[in-house]
Amino acid sequence: xxxxxxxxxxxxxxxxxxxxxxxxxxxxxxxxxxxxxxxxxxxxxxxxxxxxxxxxxxxxxxxxxxxxxxxxxxxxxxxxxxxxxxxxxxxxxxxxxxxxxxxxxxxxxxxxxxxxxxxxxxxxxxxxxxxxxxxxxxxxxxxxxxxxxxxxxxxxxxxxxxxxxxxxxxxxxxxxxxxxxxxxxxxxxxxxxxxxxxxxxxxxxxxxxxxxxxxxxxxxxxxxxxxxxxxxxxxxxxxxxxxxxxxxxxxxxxxxxxxxxxxxxxxxxxxxxxxxxxxxxxxxxxxxxxxxxxxxxxxxxxxxxxxxxxxxxxxxxxxxxxxxxxxxxxxxxxxxxxxxxxxxxxxxx
Amino acid sequence: xxxxxxxxxxxxxxxxxxxxxxxxxxxxxxxxxxxxxxxxxxxxxxxxxxxxxxxxxxxxxxxxxxxxxxxxxxxxxxxxxxxxxxxxxxxxxxxxxxxxxxxxxxxxxxxxxxxxxxxxxxxxxxxxxxxxxxxxxxxxxxxxxxxxxxxxxxxxxxxxxxxxxxxxxxxxxxxxx
Amino acid sequence: xxxxxxxxxxxxxxxxxxxxxxxxxxxxxxxxxxxxxxxxxxxxxxxxxxxxxxxxxxxxxxxxxxxxxxxxxxxxxxxxxxxxxxxxxxxxxxxxxxxxxxxxxxxxxxxxxxxxxxxxxxxxxxxxxxxxxxxxxxxxxxxxxxxxxxxxxxxxxxxxxxxxxxxxxxxxxxxxxxxxxxxxxxxxxxxxxxxxxxxxxxxxxxxxxxxxxxxxxxxxxxxxxxxxxxxxxxxxxxxxxx
Numbered sequence: 025x026x027x028x029x030x031x032x033x034x035x036x037x038x039x040x041x042x043x044x045x046x047x048x049x050x051x052x053x054x055x056x057x058x059x060x061x062x063x064x065x066x067x068x069x070x071x072x073x074x075x076x077x078x079x080x081x082x083x084x085x086x087x088x089x090x091x092x093x094x095x096x097x098x099x100x101x102x103x104x105x106x107x108x109x110x111x112x113x114x115x116x117x118x119x120x121x122x123x124x125x126x127x128x129x130x131x132x133x134x135x136x137x138x139x140x141x142x143x144x145x146x147x148x149x150x151x152x153x154x155x156x157x158x159x160x161x162x163x164x165x166x167x168x169x170x171x172x173x174x175x176x177x178x179x180x181x182x183x184x185x186x187x188x189x190x191x192x193x194x195x196x197x198x199x200x201x202x203x204x205x206x207x208x209x210x211x212x213x214x215x216x217x218x219x220x221x222x223x224x225x226x227x228x229x230x231x232x233x234x235x236x237x238x239x240x241x242x243x244x245x246x247x248x249x250x251x252x253x254x255x256x257x258x259x260x261x262x263x264x265x266x267x268x269x270x271x272x273x274x275x276x277x278x279x280x281x282x283x284x285x286x287x288x289x290x291x292x293x294x295x296x297x298x299x300x301x302x303x304x305x306x307x308x309x310x311x312x313x314x315x316x317x318x319x320x321x322x323x324x325x326x327x328x329x330x331x332x333x334x335x336x337x338x339x340x341x342x343x344x345x346x347x348x349x350x351x352x353x354x355x356x357x358x359x360x361x362x363x364x365x366x367x368x369x370x371x372x373x
Numbered sequence: 374x375x376x377x378x379x380x381x382x383x384x385x386x387x388x389x390x391x392x393x394x395x396x397x398x399x400x401x402x403x404x405x406x407x408x409x410x411x412x413x414x415x416x417x418x419x420x421x422x423x424x425x426x427x428x429x430x431x432x433x434x435x436x437x438x439x440x441x442x443x444x445x446x447x448x449x450x451x452x453x454x455x456x457x458x459x460x461x462x463x464x465x466x467x468x469x470x471x472x473x474x475x476x477x478x479x480x481x482x483x484x485x486x487x488x489x490x491x492x493x494x495x496x497x498x499x500x501x502x503x504x505x506x507x508x509x510x511x512x513x514x515x516x517x518x519x520x521x522x523x524x525x526x527x528x529x530x531x532x533x534x535x536x537x538x539x540x541x542x543x544x545x546x547x548x549x550x
Numbered sequence: 551x552x553x554x555x556x557x558x559x560x561x562x563x564x565x566x567x568x569x570x571x572x573x574x575x576x577x578x579x580x581x582x583x584x585x586x587x588x589x590x591x592x593x594x595x596x597x598x599x600x601x602x603x604x605x606x607x608x609x610x611x612x613x614x615x616x617x618x619x620x621x622x623x624x625x626x627x628x629x630x631x632x633x634x635x636x637x638x639x640x641x642x643x644x645x646x647x648x649x650x651x652x653x654x655x656x657x658x659x660x661x662x663x664x665x666x667x668x669x670x671x672x673x674x675x676x677x678x679x680x681x682x683x684x685x686x687x688x689x690x691x692x693x694x695x696x697x698x699x700x701x702x703x704x705x706x707x708x709x710x711x712x713x714x715x716x717x718x719x720x721x722x723x724x725x726x727x728x729x730x731x732x733x734x735x736x737x738x739x740x741x742x743x744x745x746x747x748x749x750x751x752x753x754x755x756x757x758x759x760x761x762x763x764x765x766x767x768x769x770x771x772x773x774x775x776x777x778x779x780x781x782x783x784x785x786x787x788x789x790x791x792x
Binding site for chain 3: 086
């Protein structure tokens with residue numbers, strides 16, 4: 025058995041990035057993700073990689089763009105208000121089809137909000153977040169181990185599709201310590217012939233998202249949408265618990281999914297047929313899983329969504345269900361998190 | 374077995390470290406464990422706390438709403454967390470700094486002079502380990518030896534001189550007053 | 551017969567979109583001549599700005615990267631830090647470098663990033679139609695200062711070389727002007743010195759190039775060149791600052 029060590033979510037993400045071959049990290053201080061920036065400041069130079077504390081989130085994401093354009097694995101991290109600032113760069117990265125990993129350890133909003141755990145940036149992460157018709161691949165870990173694992177997936181998917189990937193966690197996940205088995209180092213990096221490495225022996229490469237010629241942008245946008253359709257078709261991921269026989273299915277992601285799991289167990293003890301559907305990819309949203317459930321189930325099934333927000337993923341669940349089943353919701357954000365008792369009470373009402 | 378613990382006190386009283394030692398010891402004994410700190414502006418002099426869950430089964434929710442054990446080192450933390458202890462739950466109560474009060478309900482309150490004990494050992498910062506010693510005695514969840522091993526593992530070289538006094542505090546807490 | 555003059559290899563055979571009398575075409579070419587002379591075309595990576603020179607990559611025959619408005623030096627930092635053996639420079643206008651990108655400029659300079667900067671100061675936002683730039687002269691009329699720039703409320707022309715000269719990590723700062731054939735030659739010399747600094751690992755070098763924008767200044771080309779010399783250079787004195 026591999027040795028387990030205690031690590032916070034923030035540190036586990038940092039160590040995974042180092043092991044996944046992250047060459048460049050730029051960040052800016054903001055709670056509750058500071059331990060990740062500090063971890064990278066310590067670890068990256070040890071591995072002869074680059075760490076830069078940027079002057080702003082705007083600069084940090086642009087530095088990541090430069091490193092990514094150089095063909096290197098690049099990463100930044102922040103928390104909600106900082107991620108808002110990064111949207112400029114994320115849109116450029118998406119438009120220039122550059123891979124990178126962005127970690128958002130979410131806190132309460134809007135505005136400066138507060139530093140308690142929250143899931144209020146779901147819309148921002150899954151809809152694009154910045155200007156233009158684009159998406160980022162969004163992964164939502166629910167444990168320190170999964171946060172570690174999904175960093176590898178995030179880099180790999182991002183490279184494969186040349187699209188930014190986001191790890192969407194909440195403050196609790198970032199701060200929490202759990203036993204972790206670290207991945208052994210592996211570095212199966214794809215070649216990047218588009219990278220800016222100097223034009224020796226080839227024609228010059230250009231990394232850009234600007235199209236001055238008439239029709240050029242529309243052509244590009246169509247290609248981009250095709251890519252997104254491919255991602256939607258191939259990369260939906262979720263975890264299901266007791267889905268086969270359940271009549272009430274809780275839908276939750278990240279830390280909130282763990283609380284939902286306790287609710288499922290409690291309902292089962294009361295003789296209710298309850299299950300959990302936990303999206304792991306938030307974009308692409310695992311809509312096919314809902315389709316399958318609704319197709320299979322002739323008898324009544326209903327969904328109950330719980331989030332540390334006032335109902336954001338809820339909209340994707342409703343879109344997937346499309347009126348074919350009841351969808352109820354309970355969420356809180358900015359202070360307490362939705363507890364087992366509160367959720368149970370609402371389900372049993 | 375699922376044990377939910379809250380450690381609370383002034384920032385600087387070592388409540389985060391206390392939680393981490395418990396978590397590390399639980400891991401060493403092949404338990405499932407989670408540790409969550411309060412984070413942000415709680416620095417020295419402020420109110421700090423962490424929660425630890427130890428379980429034989431995989432821990433679904435790491436969130437602690439009500440606890441089985443409360444370590445409490447100062448008055449504001451007692452006021453804040455006394456309602457968070459389950460009926461019959463254990464309170465390791467720092468009588469050196471918290472005024473004796475009527476307990477709100479059926480709790481196993483152990484009023485012990487953690488800070489005074491630490492003072493008498495010449496190192497006020499080891500009040501947390503005196504409390505841990507008392508916990509090991511009160512609840513048969515973690516082995517004394519495991520905690521000693523954790524001490525040796527996590528003490529950085531430049532703080533080796535503090536190892537002995539931490540062990541003494543743990544022992545005092547375990548043996549009793 | 552010996553060929554004595556030709557298009558630099560670094561410059562593509564393309565007609566630019568720049569207006570008649572604009573300084574960008576000259577600055578582009580000077581950069582290409584210097585890159586050819588130093589033999590660094592195959593390891594050159596340019597970061598182009600948002601502004602008139604946004605499509606400089608259509609004219610330059612080496613690797614180029616786009617950056618968001620103002621972020622060229624942050625993008626360049628990412629490129630150079632991961633590829634220290636490459637030659638990396640930014641090409642930025644006054645709005646880009648001295649307004650929206652002020653933080654990136656000051657901090658890249660303060661970190662002493664081993665980069666070269668060609669800073670085109672033409673005292674207006676060109677591409678968006680001649681609005682006030684941070685470097686617009688006092689009294690100068692622009693689309694957003696129809697009564698002339700008034701320091702009360704609109705501030706004073708921002709002197710980037712003078713500002714950056716206070717930073718210990720900056721290797722060299724020079725202000726030149728595209729105002730005459732002599733000015734063009736001096737500009738090339740300054741660019742070459744800045745590029746060599748990077749190749750020698752000396753750190754952050756910036757060349758501020760006062761450059762004519764006849765269309766936005768509403769002046770004929772010849773007069774625009776004179777205005778650079780007689781008006782702009784009064785506010786922005788030429789010379790080496792570091």
